[in-house]
Amino acid sequence: MKKYDAIIIGSGPNGFAAAITLQQQGLSTLIVEGADTIGGGMRTKELTLPGFKHDVCSAIHPMAMASPFMRSLPLKEYGLEFTQATYAAAHPFDDGDSALLYNSLEATAQDLGVDAHTYKKWILPIIDRWESLALDTMGPLRFPRHPLDLAGFGLKALKPATWTAALFKTKKAKALWAGMAAHGIQPLSNWATSAIGLVLMAVGNRYGWPIPKGGSQSIADALAAYYLSLGGEMQTDLSVNNIAQLPEHTTLVLNMSPRQILQLQNTGLSDGYRRSLERFKQGMGVFKIDWALSDPTPFRDIRCKQAATVHLGNTFEEIANYEKHTHQGKILQKPFVLFAQPSQFDHSRAPEGKHTGWAYCHVPNGSTVDFTAEMETQIERFAPGFKDTILAKSTMNTVDIEAYNPNYVGGDINGGLMDIYQLYTRPTLSLTPYRTSNKNIYIASSSTPPGGGVHGMAGVHAARLILKDHFNIDVKL
Template sequence: MSNAEVDAVVVGSGPNGMAAAVTMARAGLSVQVHEAQSTIGGGARTLDLGLAPGITHDICSAVHPLAISSPFFVDFDLRARGLEFTTPEVSYAQPLDDQPTALAFHDLDATVDRLGAAGPEWRRFFAPLLDRVDDAIWLSLGDKRSVPETLRDVPGIANVMKFGLRLLSQASPAWNIPLSHESTQSLFTGVAAHAIGGLPGMGTAATATMLSTVAHAGGWPSPVGGSQAIIDAMVTDLEAHGGSVTTNARIDHVSDMPAARAYLLDTSALNAAQIFSGLLPVNVDKSLRRFKQGNAAAKVDFVLNSPVPWTDPETARAGTIHVGGTRQQMAAAEADVIAGRMPAHPVSLVSDPTVFDPSREVNGLRPLWTYCHVPFDCPIDPAEYIIKQIERFAPGFRDTIVSYNSIPASEMAAHNQNYIGGDIATGLVSFYRMMARPRMSWDNYSLGVPGAYLCSAATPPAPGVHGMNGWFAAQRALKTRFGIAEAPSLAP
């Protein structure tokens, strides 16, 4: 396009939009990023919500299992850029009624010891996957079209089979056979519930198998100071290579953007259809608009005057705490969500960053990050539900609360346009929808218009702060629009 003002325009400054922008800029192209909000980062922002002086909150993602282990971030290397991460000794915890909390340590042996009689079955499940952790990562975070690197040698194929058998065991009604103790069942299911889907199910089982394996390998780290540090490092790299970011720049139609040779949208499928309204092939337009939204999350950010008073003090050692009780209780709660009912005891996620990052505490006050799973577009205030769930395992929690900010699922899109109805996954997460995301096509990133690509969590591989969706989309754009077949190095 000879009259193009810029080589590439990226809409949205979340992790995937920034991954796409950085990749394009590293290839020597001129890149502009347009962000609708007044702050950059999408689901990886850290903001002062005005709840207490100096206290900041991660408004969506807080703990990042893949920020140092996804192939994109391995190449980008945040640590080499000066980012500090805290990696708790305990990756995640599952409080249980009237018994010790189940803990997943970074170290597998420590986990097995803590689980007691249930330990050997946890070891049998995960030890074989730890020999080649990258196989699980590549299998889970591939573009679902190329042959994963893990399948390119015999040991890799063998490891994929081990991974697949374990995934299948936890996706079937027989999921209690390999994990027969309440502690191991709930520990695994708490991770599976991250996908906010049916339990058991392929999508939820795949999520848990991969993330739990990573928990026993690199751990589940968090950036010191909050998630914003990840985005800030990406913006710094983009600007160093000539790119720019403009905030308060909402894009409703392609006509709102400068002329470019490539457009990469870190948006929902629906927003992509709206931005290219009237230009998309009919079948593509229909598929994007029909892409089913997933179940939802509702968020509550607390300010506390002391740590959460967990009944089992060991719970506080975990970076992420899954508050939902037993496997059966969590499955029932998620079934309610899918059926459109607000669960009486919703699956909730909790993280107290001050435990591992003392800089987050100011004047004796500390942030607490929480959300719970609710039906799509649910207008119910989640605060009391989350407070009661935490109080169940931490009596007296209510007395530590100084202030809080509560966002129902129906209002989540106000601070992130992609989170329609509270769907933080930007579309249903199921096994089929991991493959056909957002539509069944050989190229899930192309929008069917020359130079137009979708690079958000609405594309493969899946949601999460790993940058892979944006990286894959950018590589497609480089090859098809600019004739650049080899992806540029992202190294510092």
């Protein structure tokens, strides 16, 4: 059997990022995937009716263009094409009005009225300095390359989202902020919950929230095509539970959650390291629905039809209350729903004249409660007549989501709770969290910094350590 310099378990964005980074330096690599198709969270399937293409996990990709790694790849040459909605995000209210995140700082600020100055004061420095901030924030704790830029960002990012909301005067600005910060999937009163909101707004104003033509699978397919062009190898439909199953290799990269790693046999991990992994905390899970629809969703505010993502939760107070109590394990009737209709911008997703709908809400980790009625009622609240457009649907509770992708433990799509204690010290308290107690095994998953999202940066950082530790190659970002 062939010996590889590195084997990577898992073909999600971080697995591909690690493999590509290693392969670019001339190493021999093999990606092993347990499912019968590649992609991890980047997969598209006909979940409802023939001809309706649904993104099984991620659908809208704010970080795909904002990631230094993703921007460095010639993926367009390998078939990847993005489209943009008129607005990155919309946030409708009961009165028929909406707050909007435009693909422009000036337009977003102007729409917020008296809060325009505050918005620009907080977001403009991040947009202007994103190139340096991305390198200093999308990775482990370390001395920053641009300390002043990072300090300015950190003073804002470490605040609880509730504190930041208090700086705004209008219902519009507060609610728009709540929807952004709630992507962190934790109570908005937690420290550092402002970080995700700031980043999503800034990259939305700078890059938009892009939608891959053909579905999220097209990102995986382009990554795979580029990786294979470098001489990399892949094997699907091989679920690894014992290292002995693998061909001979020098290093091993695990695009896996701590729970999966603990179940893997013959890793040679120390008892102390294993205990650290056992202490890793999971965040809330999600309940997801995909719909085949007869028509575009009839939002009261027609601008919502032209938004990549629609946040359905009404006011800041309503969203904050839902996230707080759901984190505590309670079941509420009006969920905060994240909704997208990619077929509005990519007509290949559905038969002519028809549409796809994609949505999820946060639920207690491991919950098997069916949120279908609650989510559809919440959409109907802002889009009367939505239920009449439903032709078919596919639902996934947290158990289904974990069964589909074992990295999503208890339905946790962020790879673990991203609170102040685990934002950078994940999955263990270490300045090099990609290393394990076995010098030949590394972790490159959303359970390492910078966490969830289609950006590949965890894989890049793990690969850079491998190159330095084992092959005396120093790769700069």
